Amino acid sequence: IDVIKEFLERSEAEKRYGVVLYQGGVPEGRIIRVVRIPGVDVEACGGTHLNNTSEIGKIKVVRGERIQDGVNRLIFVAGRERVEELEKREERRLKLIVEKLQEKFSIKNVEKDAGKTLQRIAKMFSVPLDKIEDTVEKFMRDIPKAERIEARNVIDACEKLFKEWKRSRKEKKRIPSELVEKILSDYSEDYKGYKLVFVPDPNISKDYDSIAIAEELARAERIVACIRDDKGLVFSASRDIEIDLREIARKTGSLLGGGGGGKERLARCGGSRLENIQKAMEEAKNLIKSQLSG
Known part of the structure; x- marks a missing residue:
């Protein structure tokens, strides 16, 4: 089509085309430049334009962005070389994802349209396109080891990965009473009528959600718990205790090179310096005893 x-x-110009001319903004001056693609669009624009739409060559829409109500922006690449370069990058990214998925999934077929497949995966996991690889790796790490799962294609494998991850999360929150009893038996001490529970071994909670363990421990009376996991420390306290664990989490988190927070009776802390975890637990014990004594 000629432009x-x-x-x-x-x-x-306004008499011929109306205010539709100004979708991109209102230009200054008495004389304006009008660019028209017959049957498609007309705009007042002083920018660079082709003489015919055929000069565009190959074009590929990368994604869409909502600017405001009724206004959307399309992000695209144009030109054969740029489109082919983008498609090669998409194919490489999809190949890496397939290699990661194949650790636990037997994938029969790989989709031909890598770009469309990546967009569907991003939508499925509700993450930006540039976070897909990290997300798949995290989900793969979080699901339990099992027999390889059959999958029709990459999308099917990702759907099954998501379902397995959600099922695993639910399982980790079901804390067996035997584990609670073992923790209370092996890691608790009495202090001025209170029971303090400090679990220094992260392996105790590795198969379960450490926050769920802390909440389960706090169902007992007059108890404060501190549990170590692979991210830092989790704190909980029963409802019959006046204590603010948020402040304790913040102070111990600083020893780990990070921070902490949460609720008065359920908090956690973490950071990049987990080599200081033992020191942080000792500080936490002192702070807890101080609050209970005060």
Whole structure:
């Protein structure tokens, strides 16, 4: 289609085409440049334009962005070389994802349209396109080891991965009473009528959600718990104790090179310096005893 470019008096242009001319903004001056693709669009624009739409060559929409109500932005690449370069990058990314998935999934077929497949995966996991690889790796790490799962294609494998991950999360929150009893038996001490529970071994909670363990321990009376996991420390306290664990989490988190927070009776802390975890637990014990004594 030919792209028609002409200079018109503003009044004449508005008479012919109306305010649709100004979708991209209102230009200054009495004479305006009007760019028109017959049957498609017309705009007042002073920018660079082709003479015919065939000059664009190959074009590929990368993604869409919502700017405001009724206004959306399309992000795209144009030109054969740029599109082919993008498609090669997409194919490489999809190949890496397939290699990671094949650790636990037997994938029969790989989709031909890598770009579309990546977009569907991003939507499935509700993450940006550039976070897909990290997300798949995290989910793969979080699901339990099992026999390889059959999958029709990459999308099917990702759907099954998501379901397995959600099922695993639910399982980790079901804390067996035997584990609670073992923790209370092996890691608790009495202090001024309270029971303090400090679990220094992260392996105790590795198969379960450490926050769920802490909440389960706090169902007992007059108890404060501190549990170590692979991210830092989790704190909980029963409802019959006046204590603010948020402050304790913040102070111990600073020893780990990070921070902490949460609720008064359920908090956690963490950071990049987990080599200081033992020191942080000792500080936590002192802070807890101080609050209970005060």
